[in-house]
Amino acid sequence: MTSSSAARPPRSDAVRNRQLLLRAAAEAFAEQGTEVTIAEIAQRAGIAKGTVFRHFATKDDLVAAIMGEMLDNLVASGMRLAGAADSAAALLEFMTTGIELLARDRALCEVVGRPSLQHPAVRAGIDRLCEVVETLTDRARRAGAIRQDITGQDIVLLLGGVHQTAAPLADVQPQLWRRYLGLTFDGIRAQPAQPLPHPPPCRFEEAGIH
Amino acid sequence: MTSSSAARPPRSDAVRNRQLLLRAAAEAFAEQGTEVTIAEIAQRAGIAKGTVFRHFATKDDLVAAIMGEMLDNLVASGMRLAGAADSAAALLEFMTTGIELLARDRALCEVVGRPSLQHPAVRAGIDRLCEVVETLTDRARRAGAIRQDITGQDIVLLLGGVHQTAAPLADVQPQLWRRYLGLTFDGIRAQPAQPLPHPPPCRFEEAGIH
Amino acid sequence: MTSSSAARPPRSDAVRNRQLLLRAAAEAFAEQGTEVTIAEIAQRAGIAKGTVFRHFATKDDLVAAIMGEMLDNLVASGMRLAGAADSAAALLEFMTTGIELLARDRALCEVVGRPSLQHPAVRAGIDRLCEVVETLTDRARRAGAIRQDITGQDIVLLLGGVHQTAAPLADVQPQLWRRYLGLTFDGIRAQPAQPLPHPPPCRFEEAGIH
Amino acid sequence: MTSSSAARPPRSDAVRNRQLLLRAAAEAFAEQGTEVTIAEIAQRAGIAKGTVFRHFATKDDLVAAIMGEMLDNLVASGMRLAGAADSAAALLEFMTTGIELLARDRALCEVVGRPSLQHPAVRAGIDRLCEVVETLTDRARRAGAIRQDITGQDIVLLLGGVHQTAAPLADVQPQLWRRYLGLTFDGIRAQPAQPLPHPPPCRFEEAGIH
DNA sequence: CATGAATGAGGATTCATTCAT
DNA sequence: CATGAATGAATCCTCATTCAT
Structure with missing residues (x-):
């Protein structure tokens, strides 16, 4: 050298x-x-x-770079929230931030909606996202602020799901996702009416997504 | 004749x-x-x-024919359920049927996820879907079996949302959507912990989607 | 048999x-x-x-049948006029009839505009057309009613030419071709101001069109 | 600069x-x-x-570019001739140039034969053509060198018409159009034997072609 | 390094003609 | 004979990617 x-x-x-x-x-x-x-x-x-x-050698590489950075920013804000006193509020705030991001970015929706097809760099970002969400969720669960049977992977998946619920009306009611986040978070916080009909999701990693 | x-x-x-x-x-x-x-x-x-x-004169016509028939089948099963004794169970069963359909069909997801861009025949199918869901929802609401602030349009949107929540893991856990349907339906059934943070969605028709 | x-x-x-x-x-x-x-x-x-x-075995055969019949009708009216007393008037009337036909029929224009590419049946029709026009023209020429250097083939060609002159405005002024027929026939009738700059056209047959 | x-x-x-x-x-x-x-x-x-x-973004744009340039060249030669001493000779020479062009180019024939269907760039070219022909014709008319009832639009139309007259034999007698140009120009120059049977053509612009 | 020109594999659609019913 | 379904070659146009300047 x-x-x-x-x-x-x-x-x-x-x-x-x-x-x-x-x-x-x-x-x-x-x-x-x-x-x-x-x-x-x-x-x-x-x-x-x-x-x-x-x-960027290919279009996919470009997509991955942009998406990766967005995911990293999201991860960073998750890490900031990981130290908050009110763990349930922190989790809710994180979900709010995440869904806001999805609501503003069509490509991000595509990317988190089909992680198995993605570029390694995106998958790495999603991994980091999963980790920080896991942390936030664990804290809230241990604090008894949310249902015991909710995992971090649930929360990651719900980001996309809550966003998608409101997406068809996004042009007309751009804040509608807040309604479904509220509804969902009520469900997460509530003591379970009854056990969930399906075990928790496996992690993306276990899913062979890597 | x-x-x-x-x-x-x-x-x-x-x-x-x-x-x-x-x-x-x-x-x-x-x-x-x-x-x-x-x-x-x-x-x-x-x-x-x-x-x-x-x-089929164009590809869009073919898409519309296939999607229209799927929607019609779904509407038909909704109409059968509209007479059921237990209105909450009927609504849940309907949602189950709808999400099962989405879980098996990527095109149907596209179609219900972007209704504003669709072929007239598809929009008509979505309209009929909205009507029957409205009926099912009204019955459950009047029976006091679900939250009073939930509309039929909420339910239509939640079909896509619940499905999307589980979609990223669909290859590995094809029944995972049942988990989120359970969680969501708990939220719908429960007495509201607190008012929802956003008013109900407008109907597709009001949204200028027609 | x-x-x-x-x-x-x-x-x-x-x-x-x-x-x-x-x-x-x-x-x-x-x-x-x-x-x-x-x-x-x-x-x-x-x-x-x-x-x-x-x-009709092919589309071309159908075209040829229709065009052939139109040409035959035109030939028939030419034969009727071949006995008229005023040979110049007869020629003018024939040209009028022919151009009227062209003005009403886009396919006929195509067909007489490119005889070399045509179906045998059309070429036969055009041949008969040429013959009758030759007769009409000869009579008028011998009567001294038109320029001596004008042939029947000139007249056949002029049918298409006069029509085409007015064609671009046919939608707006459907009778405009009469203007150019008048102008042209003046030229045909007049004593030549000067010799024509090019010898007469050869017959289609000589042109290897058959 | x-x-x-x-x-x-x-x-x-x-x-x-x-x-x-x-x-x-x-x-x-x-x-x-x-x-x-x-x-x-x-x-x-x-x-x-x-x-x-x-x-060229579309095939039409390519056609328009080529045809536009041909028309522009023709217009340019018209402008050069607009200053000539002998206005009738200038007009004849211009017509010669124009028909020569048509005789060599099938696409140009299509384009001037159906101006209403054309690309804006072609229509603009045809407009300019009409203007310069108007100028040449006015000069010849004022000089008394041609019939008083002949307009520039007549001349434009006659370009296509004279060419079409000879077109069916173009392969065999490529110069035949000169014969019909001579005949026609005799008619244009001559004192009218009798009034034309139809008023002058309207301009393309008035024809709603724009 | 930047440029933007060139490439060529597709993709939806049209239509004369053939042929099974 | 009539029908109209099936065929498949042909056409315009798009776009990620490569590469000469």
Whole structure:
């Protein structure tokens, strides 16, 4: 590893282009889902299509990078909430944050709705998401604030489910998901009326999703 | 009302091909969603592409025919349940039937998840679905068997939502949706812990979906 | 040739269907040109597509039959005029009749505009047309009523040309062709201002069109 | 007006391909009319089908570009002639140029024969054509060199008409149109034997063609 | 590194013609 | 004979990805 072969720092215009690309792609994916074309993303970013492929070898890689970062942000806010005093409130706040994200981003919905088909980087993000949700859920469960039979994986899945419930009317009632989050969280908090008809979900990892 | 000018019965080979087509298309849509190509459907049916277009002028018409029939079947089972003695049990059974259908059919999920974009025939089916669900829900509500603030439109939306909750693990735990249906139905049945944080959804019709 | 193998007279329904077909096809070709589909013709005739092909083996044969008959009618009216006292007036009247026909029939325009590509039956019709026009023209020329350097083939070609001049405005001014027929016939009748810059057209037959 | 942000000049290979495409398309349209397939044009140009669509978004746009340029060239030559001393000779020369063009290009014939159906760019070209022809015709009329009742629109229409007269024999006598141009121009120049049987054509614009 | 031109594998749809009923 | 179902070649157009400049 001589100094001449040392990785040179990226050129400043390359850094800037990457920023432009990431921002444009995030916007485009949020609005139109992963079906948006590379051409449109490049145009929004004000760069050429070829430049997109210089930064990300395939479209999937680009999707994964954007989605991965969103998931990481979500994980970070979960970690902040992991120290909160009121563990049930923390869990509710986390779910709120997560569903808000889904409600704003069509691509994220696709990605969390079919984890088995995803790029490794996305799956890693989902893994980290699962971990932090597990932590939040465990705390609430141990505190007796939620049903004992609810797992972290339940909560992860419910993010997508609650969002999807309201999604068909999202254009008309963009906050409708709060209704179903309220209903669902009532169910989670309540003492069980009766045992759930199916055992808890297995973790994505056990599911062979990796 | 017979008549000498009556249209002759459809030819047996045409009937058979139509059956093959409908069956192949239903299967293909169920497995792969509406993105499956006409070429694949034709191949599965063992007929030529042109024959598909003889029976259905456009791909959308084919999708609509298949989805419309599924919705009609669902509506029919809803109507049967509308006379049941136990209105809450009837509603639960209806939801079970609906989600089972969604769990088996990717195209149906697309269709009920984005009603605003659909073919008229599908929208009509969704309308009928909404009506029968309204009936079932009203009965349960009047009987005091479910929360007073739950509407038929809530239930329609929850079909898609509960299904989606379990969908990411559908390959591994195909019955997992029963868990979330149980949890949700507990919430619907329970006396409200607290008022829901958002008013009821508007009907699709009011949403300008028509 | 036993009596049992003698050609049986066509069934009456077949005769009737043929009439319906010819009428419908004539209309459709007139309105839309030869690009009209067999499906539309069959529908207009109230018969099945297969029946079209029973009467005419190919679409071209059908076109040829219809066009041939139109040409024959035109030839017949030319023959009637061949005995008229005023040979120039007869020629003008014939041209009027011919262009009226073209103005009403898009397919006929296609057919006389590209005789080299046509079906034998059409070419035969065009041949007969040429003959009768030759007769009419010869009479007028011998009578000194038109320029001596005008041939029958000129007149045949001018039918299409005069019609085409007005065709772009046919929807708005359906009689406009009369203007150009007047202008052209003035030129044909006039004593030549100067010799024509190109020798007469060869006959279609010499042109290798057969 | 140079600038550091000026768009860089088009790449040489792109320019070359565009030339190849335009040349191939012009040839193909000339020979076979607008019905020639994109596949054939691409093959003639030695490029891929996709490249055609990169340069022209739709087949119609390609047609319009080629036809537009032809019309523009014709307009330019009309403008050059608008200053000539002998206005009748100028008009004749212009008609000669125009019909020569038509004789060589089947697509151009389609385009001027059905102006109402055309792409905006083509209609604009036809508009400009009409204007320059109007100018040439007005000059000749005012000079008393042609009949007083002939308008520019007549001349535009006659281009197509004279060409069509000779078109059926174009393969055998490619110069035959000169004969009919001579005949027609004699008629235009002559003092009217008698008034024309129909008023002048309306302009395309008045015809609702725009 | 950036550019944007070129590629080519599909995908939906049309229609003359054939042929089983 | 009539029917109309089936065929499949042909057509326009899209888009992720590669690569010459």
